[in-house]
Amino acid sequence: MCYIDSCAKKYVTMVEINKDFIKKFKAEKKKKDFEIIFNFYAPKIKSLLVRNGADVTLAEDIMHDTMINIWDKIHLYNPEKGSFSSWIYTIARNNRIDLLRKKSSQPYTDISEIDIPSDSENSQDIVERKSLTEQVKNAINLLPEKQKKVIELSFINDMTQDEIAVELNIPIGTVKSRMRLAYQKMKDNLKDITA
Amino acid sequence: MKNCPDLATIISYSSGALSKSFALLVSSHIEKCSHCKKNIDRCHEMGGSFLEETENTDLDTNSYALFLDKLEASKNKETQISEKDIFDKSSEIPVSLQRYIGRDLSSLKWSFLAPGIKKCSVKIDQKENKHLTFLKIKSKKKIPEHSHLGSELTLVLKGSFDDENGRYMAGDIADHDHTSKHEPIVTSHEDCVCVIATDGPLIFNSFIANIFQSIARI
DSSP: OOOOOTTSOOOOOTTTSOHHHHHHHHHHOOHHHHHHHHHHHHHHHHHHHHHTTOOHHHHHHHHHHHHHHHHHHGGGOOTTTSOHHHHHHHHHHHHIIIIIIOOOSSOOOOGGGSOOOOSOOOHHHHHHHTTHHHHHHHHHHTSOHHHHHHHHHHHTSOOOHHHHHHHHTOOHHHHHHHHHHHHHHHHHHHHHHHO | OOSOOOHHHHHHHHHTOSOHHHHHHHHHHHTTOHHHHHHHHHHHHHHHHHHHHSOOOOOOTTHHHHHHHHHHHHHHSOOOOOGGGOOOTTSSSOHHHHHHHOSOGGGSOOEEEETTEEEEEEEEETTTTEEEEEEEEOTTOBOOOEEESSOEEEEEEESOEEETTEEEOTTOEEEEOTTOOBOOEEOSSSOEEEEEEESSOEEESSHHHHHHHHHHOO
8 A cells, every 4th residue: 555645646546445444544543544535535525515616715624624524433434334435425415514505503413323224135235335336336327318417416516406497497396206217227227237 | 114205305315405404304214214224325325426426626735734733623622512412212202303302202392273283393493593393283183185385394203194195103204295285184092293394385275274374384
């Protein structure tokens, strides 16, 4: 494993942030290890914030707060429950809601911190988890363009169903049905990919 | 769990696009619904996937050094855990709601709304003056048929009610939008306690009920 000189620009890949790396970081909590996580996720988190209307200074601040939360809560991350990226996504989402949209004085209740069992997993589920994010990525790419668009507007552009309806000039009922179809299709695509 | 939020509502919850009142009801439901939890987990994976795919933007010079300074500063801050942050998972109140109403339904201060119906409004956002509406409805009591200008989520906390779509028990969610009309009736022997989030007023189909609604402001 090569560590990054803070003066040097290097793009970190997900290959470096694998299960063993995260396990090691959780156990040892070394700043030089966290720098690898920081260099992969921080530019992306900031990018999403700027895209959704934050100026660059505020985006940098929110991104720093998000990274502090990741550092503080790393002991709560359980790889059995989902990918590292999906866990980071939920933390970034909560910070975005709380600090950028200012729509609430409290972020979402962090359900990842409440121990909620999912339906019991079968062998299919276990296969699904092997490189889940990669498979989800492929499954999303297989979605019909119209369905993919509503999902992107929701997850990337931070839009409500009403805002998506206005943006695409379609009734809100159509937004909902495209979301449902996209989810169902994604779930089916995941089965196809893992089969 | 028999009645769950619409999949579109689950997706909007995962992406952070629901208003706080709606998000609170969805997270309350998920606490007891492993089926929806699994759907939410899949949606979070979509979010994680989009995050990984996002193009990088330049960080400030020395961003990591600045982060480390902030991290050190944050360690020196004492985190105070207030009474409100201590949750009871065995309570009939979902953990997500305990911050706002405590761990016991008896702590709610009910006021008369209509014969057989009591109401309690709980502020959930100091900045934006947002509320959740709790209703306590007597057994066999019927809410007049109504539709909605926006969406409405109803989470049952105690007892049960029926409408055109079936029976809703504790933990179930009724997810209605402007296209749906319903006429809920309490079917449990005990009072039905539910909590409602709306983003538009209810529209009652009777003139009297509409006048009543303009006073009650649900």
